[in-house]
Amino acid sequence: MPGLPDFPAHGTLTFAFDAALKGAPLPAGLTATDPAEAERRFAVYRNNVATSLIEALARRFPVIRRLVGAEFFAAMARIYAEDHRPTSPVLLEWGQSFPDFLAGFAPLKGYPYMADVARIEYARGLAFHSADAPPMDPVRLAGADPYALRLRLAPSVRVLHLGHPAVSIWLQNQPGTAPGTVAPAGAEIALILRDRAFNVPVRPVTGAEARMVEGLGRGETLGVAAEAAVAADPDHDPQPLLLYLIGSGAITDLQETE
Known part of the structure; x- marks a missing residue:
């Protein structure tokens, strides 16, 4: 113009x-x-x-x-x-790539667990802001055949397989804790979800427990997912994990199949 x-x-x-x-x-x-x-x-x-x-x-x-x-x-x-x-x-x-950035950041080369800790923190943010889903009434489980039940997990539920003891490090660095405690060596698995009180706890879980949660997330029946977890670890007891998911409001619906 x-x-x-x-x-x-x-x-x-x-x-x-x-x-x-x-x-x-x-x-x-x-x-x-x-x-x-x-x-x-x-x-x-x-x-x-x-x-x-x-x-x-x-x-x-x-x-x-x-x-x-x-x-x-x-x-x-x-x-x-x-x-x-x-x-x-x-x-x-924003910040999804921050864990990978930390993994390649030269000044942190001697602290490889940092990236996994960051993965926990980013996943917690996603879980907190995930879609709402009313928890299922646990009465609906009474008397049902676990091999005929498909449980729907809340959108906030996440399982992270981590190469370092990042769950222990994250827990040791929460407000009110004394930093500097030596964390155990080895890989850890984190179960992350948003509970009924809108808190986002980070729970360390075993490989068998992770297998059960991931199986439920894929649509396996409760019986099949629990059986696969026991196959991974014969000492695994599915009940405590199931009670934790129910108590946290992480199971939102169920579908009965033949």
Whole structure:
């Protein structure tokens, strides 16, 4: 339109704006009433964006922050945010790649469990914000044939197979606990769900218990899933895990089949 200045295409401007947030020169056409003030004012905006992203990551991964310290976490989060920008205005969806980032972050090479701890924290966020599903009345289980029952798990239920004792480390670094306790060696499995009180506990489970939960999630009948768990570990007792799922409200429905 005659009389209006030429502006770069939206994609070009967006790329240049994001680059400027990371320290590159200001995008073409970006100015202020006093052009000499443009750089100073943009620096304030650049700092606010970086600080907001660092704080968002700290809220999502509080145990990682506690493990490495606030100062180290802020520096690390700034590096992560430069190359892993949010792709949605919903910051809940941001940070999925943070565990893999930690796994490849050279200063943490001697702490390989960090990535698994971060996986627990990210999964807890997803579980907390998962879809609502009213818990099933446990009376419906009375007298039913377990080989004819398919139980529906709540959307919040997740099982994480971890290569390090990340569940123990996560539990030892909760508010009110004393950090620094030595965690056991070896892999662990986490069962994560949102309970009736909207808490998101992290429960360490055995391979047999994980097999049972995963079987139920795949649509196996209760009898088949429990039988497979016992096959994995002859000492496994399905009842405590089933009671835990019922008590937490993690079973939302059942279907009886022949």
